[in-house]
Structures are given as C-alpha cells and as structure tokens.
Amino acid sequence: MNTAVSDIEVIKAKKTKIHDVDFDHLSFGSTFSDHMLECNYKDGKWQAPKVVPYQPITLDPSAKIFHYGQSVFEGMKAYKDAKNDIYLFRPLDNWKRLNISSKRLAIPEVPESYFMEGLKTLLKLDSEWIPKKEGSSLYIRPFIFATGKGFHASPANEYKFIIACAPSGAYFAGKVKVLIEETYSRSANGGVGFAKAGGNYAGQFYPTQLAVEKGYQQVIWTDDNTHEYIEEAGAMNIFIRINDTLITGPTSDRILDGITRKSIIELAKAEGIAVEVRKISVHEVVAAAKNGSLKEMFGAGTAAVISPISGFGYHGEDFDIPELENTYASLMKKRITDIQTNKCEDPFGWRFKVE
C-alpha cells in the first residue's frame, strides 16, 4: 500500500496552543501538540489516515479497549538540528515492532506508508512543537486500541491508530536506585512480554509502588520462574558493566527488543568495548557488587535514552555502585544523542531526515 504525503488529508486546528507552552520547563508527555494522526480500521481494512486537531475520542462503553486490553504502542522522538531540519531515529524499527506487537495482540497490522507518511505529514505540520533545548525532544506516541463493541471476549472488529506528539523534557531526573524483584513478575514464557502491549505496563505499577515505598525508584524484573535472571526494567532494557565488559540479557518472548538497546550494543562494539549478550544472574551481579567488579548499571529506552543506576536492593540488602568518572553510560548517551540530533556522522544509517 502506498500513500504519498499529498494523499493524507489534513484538517488544521483553528488555533494553535503553542503560545501557552513554556518550552524551558517541559515535563515528560503531558503537553500535546496541535495535531494528531488518526486512522480507523473497519470493514476489514485500515481506512485512509488523516491529520486532525488533537482532540478527545468518543467511544461506546462496550468498546473492547475498556474490557479486554487490546492495545499496543510505540515511543519515538523527533529532533531538530541547528538548521531546523527534523530528524527521527530508526523510525522503521518502530513501525516494524508496532506490527510485531499488534500481531501478538490480534490487532491488524498497519501499512508502512500509513505509518511513515502519516508521521511525516504530522511532524511537518507541528514542526514548531519540536523543542531545540538540549535534552528536550518531541516525544511521539503511536498507539492502536480496540474500538469495536461488545462484551464477548474476542478480538474487536474495529480499531483506532493514532500518533500524538508531546514536547518533553527528560524522563528521569538523575540516577535511580532499583529493586531487584523476587516476588512479582512482568511476563510469562509464551506471553506478551516482548510486545509493547498496554497490559504489560499496568501489571508493573503495583510492584513498583511497593518498591517506591521501600525507597527505590524502579523495579528490575527477573524471570517469573526462578527470579534468578535479570530481565528488564519495564520501560527500559538493562545493561550491566562488570569490569570493562558490557552485558545485557538476550531478547526473548518475555523481553522487549529495545531500539535503544540494540543501538547501544552496536555503538559499544564500534567503540571497541567488549559486549556480551547473554543471561545474567542476580547472583553474578551481587557477587560483582561485593568484589568491586560491578562498575555500572543503566537502563536504556527511548523515553530516558540512558538512565544511570546508582545502586540496587536485593533480598533485604542494598548495594551501591561507586561513581565513575568516564562511564559507558555517559559515552553511549552522547554517541546516541549526537547521532539523533545530527551533531555527528551517522555511520550506521540510523538518522532519518523528515522531508
């Protein structure tokens, strides 16, 4: 299916909201740009996408999103360089993963042209909403949910695909202390953990609240069967540096195939850093913390890019990770954001110019 930019109908907002926004003090994902992409699935196919004003959605109380959790989403960012050119980072990977998630949730897949041309049309229209301040960006949220009606527990016959944009500041402020989870789990073997499915996130909130009450900011999930192996941190993949080796768990049907994660693996290798993609046990991390070989832990994801971890709790004990001067975390963050914001060459072909 091909949809040229000129094919996408645009209904402009009557009035911009941009003058109400303080771009120097943006929080994450709570201010929305003037427009959104909207595309409806009905009669067995995705209808033509449209760019419309960012506006409320009206649904029947029996719409399946309210009952059966059929929803998937993506997280992306748009950046502006010094010349005001607009860039995305590996956007086709988001489109592909959206469809991988959708398939697992029995949601119809979205054509590439609807996603890419729709997004480009939206970004060009709302280009003034892309922040230029260091660390800020336009957070982009593509999402699909079931609008079809009825209380029968079966896939919906109608869906809505939306791309909305939120100019945003940094996701996390500062280093975080994490709790390695021993009771609750994020995902099952053969489940939906690899998908960006809404239900994966709702299930993490309560255990995270419990961790926060104990003085931690995030949970590190372990496998649901033994709680012996590090999986991910819900909204982030996890990297662990032992001595000079950077380790991250392999993706699986329980772990999200993060775009920041795989970019870091490639970047680190290009920097000559030893990278191991393998199962990593809690015991190995605890032993490394005790003998001083645990140099760094950090989360990696689109929202936070890289989120350094200052220490972790496990089995009633707290472990601090001593401060280092030159961390892999800060190096990787600089390399990625320099590519994202067109401050350096992009030998990997990850940067995507919106034009």
Next chain:
Amino acid sequence: MNTAVSDIEVIKAKKTKIHDVDFDHLSFGSTFSDHMLECNYKDGKWQAPKVVPYQPITLDPSAKIFHYGQSVFEGMKAYKDAKNDIYLFRPLDNWKRLNISSKRLAIPEVPESYFMEGLKTLLKLDSEWIPKKEGSSLYIRPFIFATGKGFHASPANEYKFIIACAPSGAYFAGKVKVLIEETYSRSANGGVGFAKAGGNYAGQFYPTQLAVEKGYQQVIWTDDNTHEYIEEAGAMNIFIRINDTLITGPTSDRILDGITRKSIIELAKAEGIAVEVRKISVHEVVAAAKNGSLKEMFGAGTAAVISPISGFGYHGEDFDIPELENTYASLMKKRITDIQTNKCEDPFGWRFKVE
C-alpha cells in the same frame, strides 16, 4: 462509606430502546440496556455514583487506558423468577474480587455501598431488561479503567467505574473442542493472572485464533514454565472428571478465583461427589482419556455457567470424550441455575434478592 439508594442520583434516558430488542433471539453482550452506573475517581476519591443513560464516553487521546492497560472488570448476571422478583448470585464476591483485581493493577478500590447500591438502583430502573426466557439473563458488566492523562508510564490519577447491562442469550452454543496449549501462556508466576485485568484477555486472542484455525474453539492454558499442568480456559475455570472424581486446579496468582468454580466445588460436595482441588497434569488427563477413565471435562464461568467439552487436542493428537447420559456438568448447571433463578431452596445463601 455508606450510600443509601435514595442518595444515588438518577438521570433517566429520554426514550427507552427496549422495543427495538428481540428478546427471543439475543446474542451475548451486544445489546445494552437504557442506563448505566457511572462513578468517577478524582482528587483522591471516588465521587458520588450516578445512574445515567447508556451513552458514549469521551476521553483525551492520552488517557492511560489507551496506553498502559489499567483496567479491570467483573461479570455478573441478574435473573427474574416467576413473580418478577430480581435476583443476583453472590454479588458481594464480585465486588470483593473487583477490588482484589484493582489493587494488583494499582487502581483505587471501590466502596461496597457504591457498588451494591449503585447496582441495585440500576437494576430496578432497568428491570424490564432482565430476560425471563430459560437460559437468558441480564449480563452485568462492572468495569473500571484509567482516564487520567499523560504518556508517563505510571498509574493514572483519575478513573471511571461503570456498570453496564446487556440482556443476553447463552454464551457458547453446544459442546466445545479445546486445544491444550504447549507454546503460548496466559500468565506468569507473580503476574496478574488471578485478576480480571483487561490485558489477560488480549493476550489470549492470538493463540486462540491459531487454535481455531486448527479446528478447536478454545484454548486450555497450561503453566508457562513446563506446560505440564492444566490452568484455566481464559474466560472459564476447568473441571475434569476422572471416573467419579471431579478435579480442578487450585487457584493461585496465575488462576482466577472463579465464583462459578467455587460454587461447583461446594455443590458437588453437597451432592456427595468426590472433589479434588489439586494440580492436574496434562499427562494424567491424556492417560485417563486413553484408558477410558476420563468421563467429562467442562469449563465454568459466569458467562457460560458451564460449558461442556467434547474433546481435546494435545501434541498433534485428538482425544474425544464419549457422551455420558447423566453428567456432572448438566447436574451442576441445573443446581446452579435453579438457585440463581429461585426455582429451589438456597441452602448456601448465594441468592441475593434485589429490593
């Protein structure tokens, strides 16, 4: 918190839709009564519930239900007896379980009085919608979802609790053939499988589609780690009769504590049937099917009450369960529905008169 019936504000629909409904040919959960209960959580508490016309809901595109799957629901039924009195079945158990689900999903718990008085007010107003035809009932759907805004992956600060009603015919027609699942899973240890959370259902649709393509109607879930033990059938708990013993798996954090399930356990014991609540392995079921001791399998849940299973597929082989004349399934279904519809005494105190 106490809310007397007289406290619940009622905004009546201008016009009833009841004359458009063919009560002799009702499907399941696709026709909705004139009114619904609506209650909003904001400013840290549930606001006063209201009965309002069944009407569309308008939400911001960033409402967390669309992104992070924070939703829980219940399934209940209302019946009318020969004197037109209205009955519910163990409604307080639904209220309790709704709150158990909510807690796991970081959703604020609903006060008993809001649930019960709200439901009673709604049922009395829409009493004409309760079908009297054998096998039909008014299906009741209490549900809660996150309405609070923002793309930050954290619990919402606003929610909507709704009770909607759908006059309904039988959920399944006839016996079903099931596939014992060996690849996909429904829930993790330490996950949300015991909760009636939206995301638990969305994750089942795709594996169920694959089973349907192979000629089965439903999936029997097994544990995610070994696929050795029978868990549940998504919208139903599972009972297995070997010789004259009725067996069902124990509830756990992966298995829903079904109200029909626990009623059957009590009813069967009262009938003098040997009941075992214990782990049951796929191998035991296969062996019983081969040696002829597997007499019955059936699902149990509010929607279908009891859903007899005619056979199952496992590891590429199909096993038929021969027809019996006097089944536990039909006996249990008669006992439960007689109690539900006030056709017999209720020694258990399960029937609840709405007055």
